[in-house]
Amino acid sequence: MIMLQVNHLRKQYADKEVIKDIDFQINQDECAALLGPNGAGKTTIIKMLLGITKPSGGEILFEGHRQDKIRHFIGYLPQHPTFYPWMTGKELLAFMGGLSGIDKPALSHRMSEMLELVGLSKDGDKRIVTYSGGMKQRLGIAQALIHEPKLLIMDEPVSALDPLGRRDMLELLKMIKKQTTILFSTHILHDAEELCNKIFILNQGQLLVNGSIDQILLQNQQPIFIIQAPHANEWAPQLVNPAVVESITQNENLVKVRVNHIDQGRSWLLDTIHRLKLPIQKFELVQESLEDIFMRMVK
């Protein structure tokens, strides 16, 4: 079942179009990442999904329909959650659960369940001001899930955490994705790769890539030849050949040459190596990684 469908979504601020006619969909039980560098438009999309910002065009359908009341449908963890620091974790959950209309007996049960899920059972009576960044983020997940939403939306849930907090959060999200459909934004490819079966790569308001990791690799991967030889500064510029070579990156004496066609690229590079009499130490064919594709697309 299609959980969320976005058709021709646009957002314009004054004369600047920050979201440019994008389409995507998320099916039930999928975990999808909105991946893009700073300013790509991730938060703007999320705000439109939540109804906080009005789209300039297009439509957003939840389970196939425009929804007027989406609060019960979506759980949301903002990029910078602000909790009342004087509240305890339990008080916050009771407050948020109350806002979502959960009745009292059910709420108490649900609160215990959520604290258990996010590993804060022993900390529920402590004031939030005493929580670490990671604990606050986990409490943020608990409040987002308190009303059993069908879709959990998170804006950069792991980016601000230290490596330990990040690892904890990723493990927690791996557990949660077994029960809930998830959309989260991130500028960190590895987080998207580790958690998601679907990735949307966004840059300057445009959706460049949309699909599973396997599909993205299959459709976008280009061959790269790695050549290593002394004095690369002298010979690397001679590999420029727009008919065959898409790009060249150099790191000391190791040069990565992205070509548009394996066979043509290989024979032209071997001819050139021969012509220049390069004493090569390495000549290797690899395929672009997801990171290579991401960097290429957002550069």
Ligand SMILES: Nc1ncnc2c1ncn2[C@@H]1O[C@H](COP(=O)(O)OP(=O)(O)OP(=O)(O)O)[C@@H](O)[C@H]1O
């Ligand atoms: N209220 C606004 N008025 C004008 N421009 C805005 C407004 N909100 C966002 N923008 C612009 O829209 C673009 C996308 O911003 P957005 O915050 O959605 O990006 P992002 O991908 O979430 O980036 P980040 O990772 O830095 O949060 C940016 O160029 C930003 O300056």
